[in-house]
Amino acid sequence: MAVATVAEARGSRLSRGFRRRPPFSVILGFVFFAAILFVFMFGRTLAGSPYAQSLREVSKPPSAKHWLGTDGLGRDVVARILAGTGTAIIGPLLIAASGLMVSSLLGIAAGYIGGWTDTIIMRWVDFMLALPGLLVAIVVVSVLGGGYAMAIVVLSVFNVQGDIRIVRGATLEQRPLPYIEALRSLGVKRRKIMFRHIFPNVAPILVANFAIDFALALVALAGLSFLGLGSQPDSPEWGAMLAANQDILFVNAAASLAPGLVIILLAVSVNLVGDWLYDRYSAPERSGR
Amino acid sequence: MTSEIEPIEPASAARLAAIEAAGAMLDVRDLVVSSHSPAGLANILSGVDLYVGRGETVAIVGESGSGKSMLAKSIVGLLPAGVDALSGTIAFDGTELSGLSPKARARYRGGKMTLLFQDPFTSLNPLLHCGKHIVEGLQLQRGKRLTRAAGRDAAITRLAEVGIDDPTVVDRYPFQLSGGMRQRVALAAALAGDPELLIADEPSTALDVTTQAEILELLRRTQEARGMSLVLITHDLRVAFSVCDRIYVLYAGSVLEVGKGRDVQTSPLHPYTHGLLLSEPTAHRRQVELRSIEGTVPRPDSVKTECPFATRCQWVEPQCRAGRPALLPVALDRQSRCIRLDDIAPEMAAERSAFTLEPDAAPPMPEQSVAEIARVIDVHKTFMVSGRRQVRALRGVTLAIRRGESVGLVGESGSGKTTLGRCIAGLETVTGGRIELQDGAGALIAPGEHAARRLVQIVFQDPYSSLDPRQRVGAALAEPLRQMGMDKSTARRKVAQLLHTVGLPEQYARRRPDALSGGERQRIAIARALTVEPQLLVCDEPVSALDVSVQAQILRLFRNLRDELGLSLLFITHDLAVVRQVVDTVHILYQGEVVESGPVDEVMDRPQHEYTRRLIASIPSEEHDMTARPGLVEAATSVVHDIIKDDTRPADLEGLR
Numbered sequence: 050m051a052v053a054t055v056a057e058a059r060g061s062r063l064s065r066g067f068r069r070r071p072p073f074s075v076i077l078g079f080v081f082f083a084a085i086l087f088v089f090m091f092g093r094t095l096a097g098s099p100y101a102q103s104l105r106e107v108s109k110p111p112s113a114k115h116w117l118g119t120d121g122l123g124r125d126v127v128a129r130i131l132a133g134t135g136t137a138i139i140g141p142l143l144i145a146a147s148g149l150m151v152s153s154l155l156g157i158a159a160g161y162i163g164g165w166t167d168t169i170i171m172r173w174v175d176f177m178l179a180l181p182g183l184l185v186a187i188v189v190v191s192v193l194g195g196g197y198a199m200a201i202v203v204l205s206v207f208n209v210q211g212d213i214r215i216v217r218g219a220t221l222e223q224r225p226l227p228y229i230e231a232l233r234s235l236g237v238k239r240r241k242i243m244f245r246h247i248f249p250n251v252a253p254i255l256v257a258n259f260a261i262d263f264a265l266a267l268v269a270l271a272g273l274s275f276l277g278l279g280s281q282p283d284s285p286e287w288g289a290m291l292a293a294n295q296d297i298l299f300v301n302a303a304a305s306l307a308p309g310l311v312i313i314l315l316a317v318s319v320n321l322v323g324d325w326l327y328d329r330y331s332a333p334e335r336s337g338r
Numbered sequence: 339m340t341s342e343i344e345p346i347e348p349a350s351a352a353r354l355a356a357i358e359a360a361g362a363m364l365d366v367r368d369l370v371v372s373s374h375s376p377a378g379l380a381n382i383l384s385g386v387d388l389y390v391g392r393g394e395t396v397a398i399v400g401e402s403g404s405g406k407s408m409l410a411k412s413i414v415g416l417l418p419a420g421v422d423a424l425s426g427t428i429a430f431d432g433t434e435l436s437g438l439s440p441k442a443r444a445r446y447r448g449g450k451m452t453l454l455f456q457d458p459f460t461s462l463n464p465l466l467h468c469g470k471h472i473v474e475g476l477q478l479q480r481g482k483r484l485t486r487a488a489g490r491d492a493a494i495t496r497l498a499e500v501g502i503d504d505p506t507v508v509d510r511y512p513f514q515l516s517g518g519m520r521q522r523v524a525l526a527a528a529l530a531g532d533p534e535l536l537i538a539d540e541p542s543t544a545l546d547v548t549t550q551a552e553i554l555e556l557l558r559r560t561q562e563a564r565g566m567s568l569v570l571i572t573h574d575l576r577v578a579f580s581v582c583d584r585i586y587v588l589y590a591g592s593v594l595e596v597g598k599g600r601d602v603q604t605s606p607l608h609p610y611t612h613g614l615l616l617s618e619p620t621a622h623r624r625q626v627e628l629r630s631i632e633g634t635v636p637r638p639d640s641v642k643t644e645c646p647f648a649t650r651c652q653w654v655e656p657q658c659r660a661g662r663p664a665l666l667p668v669a670l671d672r673q674s675r676c677i678r679l680d681d682i683a684p685e686m687a688a689e690r691s692a693f694t695l696e697p698d699a700a701p702p703m704p705e706q707s708v709a710e711i712a713r714v715i716d717v718h719k720t721f722m723v724s725g726r727r728q729v730r731a732l733r734g735v736t737l738a739i740r741r742g743e744s745v746g747l748v749g750e751s752g753s754g755k756t757t758l759g760r761c762i763a764g765l766e767t768v769t770g771g772r773i774e775l776q777d778g779a780g781a782l783i784a785p786g787e788h789a790a791r792r793l794v795q796i797v798f799q800d801p802y803s804s805l806d807p808r809q810r811v812g813a814a815l816a817e818p819l820r821q822m823g824m825d826k827s828t829a830r831r832k833v834a835q836l837l838h839t840v841g842l843p844e845q846y847a848r849r850r851p852d853a854l855s856g857g858e859r860q861r862i863a864i865a866r867a868l869t870v871e872p873q874l875l876v877c878d879e880p881v882s883a884l885d886v887s888v889q890a891q892i893l894r895l896f897r898n899l900r901d902e903l904g905l906s907l908l909f910i911t912h913d914l915a916v917v918r919q920v921v922d923t924v925h926i927l928y929q930g931e932v933v934e935s936g937p938v939d940e941v942m943d944r945p946q947h948e949y950t951r952r953l954i955a956s957i958p959s960e961e962h963d964m965t966a967r968p969g970l971v972e973a974a975t976s977v978v979h980d981i982i983k984d985d986t987r988p989a990d991l992e993g994l995r
Contacts, residue, residue, distance in 0.1 A: 227798035228806045231863070234763055235818040235870060236791040245817075249808040 071325050078321035081314055089134040097125055099132035099285040108300040118301035120294050126304045130311060132285035136197060136274075137315065141266035144205045148262045149255055151209040156216025157243050157251065161224055171217070174210040182207030183269055190278045197280040200273050204266055212258045219251040253331040260323020264316040271312050287312050354583060354598070360392035362429070363535055363567040364413065369426035371405070371412050371591075381638040382408045382421065384591045387665065388569075390535065395561055395568040397578035397599070400588035401885040402856075403635040406571050409588070410537050413569075414453050415443040431534065448478050452528040456540040458520035462512040468523045469493035469508030475530025493526075500526045501556060517751075518549035522556065529560065536561070537569045542577065546750035547912055551956040554581050573886065575614060576957075579603050584671075587611050590646040591638030593665055596673040605687065607674040610647045612686045616693055617890040621915035621957045624699040624939070628897065628919060630890035634855040645675070653682045711776055711874050711906050712739040712762055712794070718770030719757050719930075731757040733930040734771065739874060744900055744907040746921035746938065748914065748953070754930040759876045759910045761785065763796040778873070795867035799879035801859035805851040811837075811862050812847030818869040836865040840895060857888035864895065874906040875899070881916060889916075896920050914957055918942060926950045 103123040117126035159170040186203040271288030273279040280286040287308035294305035366388040372379040400406040455461035473489040500522040542550040561568040587595040595608040613631040644659040719732040731754040749755040764786035798804040819829040840861040926934040934947040
């Protein structure tokens with residue numbers, strides 16, 4: 050088996066070469082994500098104000114002036130989609146970032162320290178996973194109010210548990226490896242082993258989690274807005290647009306379909322890029338036994 | 339076991355003549371296999387010829403990276419995605435295979451040609467009964483379903499062929515069997531289609547030494563009984579010599595030498611084969627000097643236009659780099675790719691005879707007066723498996739390690755040798771008895787205590803997972819130094835010094851582990867253990883994951899460390915050749931107990947315990963070894979019988995409960 054280990058390692062170094070150049074779908078995903086990010090940073094008002102109403106141009110189909118037509122109040126759909134990048138990026142970003150931080154902290158601690166630390170963290174995780182997060186969010190936001198910000202808080206709280214489980218699993222995989230044992234026997238401090246050695250080696254999984262969290266949060270937030278629970282009814286938000294413009298579906302289909310399409314494309318793009326990053330940066334396969 | 343087992347005997351003249359008359363089974367010509375990468379095509383095999391006669395046994399010998407497994411995979415048509423056979427022909431039984439559709443090629447697999455894999459732990463489906471694996475092969479061959487009863491009967495017959503007489507094995511799951519039994523089942527499954535060609539890819543490497551000998555013997559006998567052709571892929575020249583008629587030596591994607599087993603063994607005609615033979619540590623005597631081939635196997639691509647071995651050859655001349663030499667006939671049934679053969683053949687012969695005539699190194703003299711550094715007193719270790727079942731890894735082990743002494747701990751998997759090493763290194767706690775470490779001042783310290791870290795360090799088997807893949811070498815070595823409070827610049831100087839100690843240039847501090855070869859990684863792992871200046875180094879199979887030509891380099895390093903730093907070594911290994919070369923005192927462990935202890939020469943030359951004799955008999959030995967020690971051949975034979983009877987040893991039986 051010893052020799053196989055060497056041979057396999059060579060083999061994977063070889064096959065890793067293939068993964069280096071991203072497939073076309075990933076490039077597309079990256080371009081789309083980058084475009085949304087660019088708009089978010091510099092171009093939210095590129096197509097004019099998302100609130101400017103024009104009562105003479107209510108529910109117009111796409112034209113040279115309004116590329117995606119106008120909505121029921123005569124507002125330009127393109128302008129509103131561009132402005133919508135704000136809520137579409139900030140919310141999921143906060144949720145995914147909190148997931149990343151909390152899960153790397155608690156997941157590595159649970160996996161590496163074990164014992165009571167592990168038991169307490171994981172039983173809490175089990176408990177939270179048994180609750181339907183989105184449903185809780187609907188209840189909390191509709192009872193307590195708080196809109197978009199409250200939705201972000203509730204979804205963040207319910208998002209981390211899955212990540213913790215995954216990070217703990219990855220940590221358990223690293224823990225018995227000889228390099229960790231060598232560090233232990235050299236007397237390297239536990240904190241250092243956890244954050245200087247295990248963290249970088251589970252980081253690819255964190256990246257993948259981040260992407261999945263982002264996509265799920267995007268859809269969840271859009272869903273809440275669709276139900277009228279997320280952002281202010283008037284504000285340019287893709288989920289809310291999808292809901293509000295249903296009425297004019299047969300007059301200007303683009304007004305509701307375009308935001309829906311953008312949600313889907315962004316979620317898929319982020320997932321594609323995240324998956325590829327995971328493959329690209331995860332360590333080469335190591336020996337099996 | 340139906341027939342008597344004959345002592346290992348290389349191909350007789352009559353057998354070879356019969357093979358020659360029978361014609362070709364497999365004829366591979368000029369096979370080029372490449373992998374696709376963004377940078378373009380990278381060669382894995384650059385023009386390989388392979389001829390296997392009907393009823394012939396051929397070995398393909400090579401180190402990791404030589405392309406030997408890819409050769410096997412291209413013959414059966416199972417190349418992984420992204421790897422393609424670009425040119426060349428593969429004629430099997432007169433039919434050209436390379437032009438066939440994947441579907442047509444699939445019909446050959448499992449039927450006329452089959453592959454036996456290295457690892458019986460993963461090559462059998464854990465959800466299927468052993469019998470089912472065999473029945474699948476039988477049905478494939480007949481093209482129709484067998485009734486349940488008929489399939490069962492057939493499977494029992496097939497298992498008997500591979501020496502499993504117990505009919506209940508057909509109803510057992512693979513995990514209920516020992517490694518040797520599993521490999522037998524895998525062989526029976528491979529033979530179910532009555533192949534004319536069996537390709538065995540390192541079939542014995544994953545097994546324990548005593549089991550290895552038995553599986554190789556079984557392969558050899560099956561081949562003879564069935565008259566099929568056998569291609570044995572191995573990294574171990576000794577294995578190749580003991581089983582095969584002819585040998586192909588593969589290196590960096592090229593065949594460097596072809597010849598009959600005995601010829602290659604006695605007079606290699608390529609510097610690489612020559613070097614490999616000399617760098618193989620011998621089990622029967624302690625060598626004064628451990629030789630090795632310096633450097634590592636190059637990528638086939640980087641040596642496309644020169645002699646593949648030029649980078650490591652001691653006889654290299656500019657003409658060797660001028661172009662790729664051809665594989666040419668150099669003697670009767672011999673081919674070599676060395677263009678300087680005529681010039682260097684006498685030199686190689688002289689080196690070899692000097693090697694065989696070389697006096698043995700003086701047997702190490704353990705100094706009785708020297709203080710002990712570690713004492714293991716009646717140590718027990720019991721693991722709880724899945725909460726309830728107890729596994730007793732150590733059952734009352736007592737031994738001592740003196741300062742500056744090199745102690746060997748020998749045993750097979752499950753013997754508890756690794757557990758004991760880990761207990762001494764403080765990575766496990768004992769459940770009974772105690773381990774005392776003694777520092778220079780004579781104070782007693784328990785393993786795991788903070789002070790023990792400065793006393794004992796450990797080096798692991800697998801160099802690929804013993805370094806943090808994301809940390810540069812320099813940082814990995816500096817970390818424990820900084821931990822001890824050393825300032826940055828002192829630590830940097832110390833790192834350079836450590837790299838020098840393990841024989842690597844200073845610049846390696848900037849490298850990442852994945853840019854290092856196995857041997858280099860192991861050197862770094864040793865350097866890291868040395869950072870805290872321990873007095874005892876626990877080495878858990880430190881060379882068994884390395885190529886033969888590199889093994890000797892690392893063994894030499896261990897010898898030097900001991901001689902120059904006065905380090906005590908605890909060598910945990912299954913390899914008796916390694917034991918002979920670097921160990922003074924050896925303890926043989928069997929099922930958690932020490933069954934024999936003593937100076938290495940004493941134990942290996944005059945083994946007292948039955949189990950020690952088995953171990954020594956199972957070394958795939960060179961001929962002169964065998965003849966030098968009458969009685970060993972018989973011992974080997976009786977051992978095979980013995981082991982087959984009690985193959986399911988107590989440790990394995992525990993899995994059945």
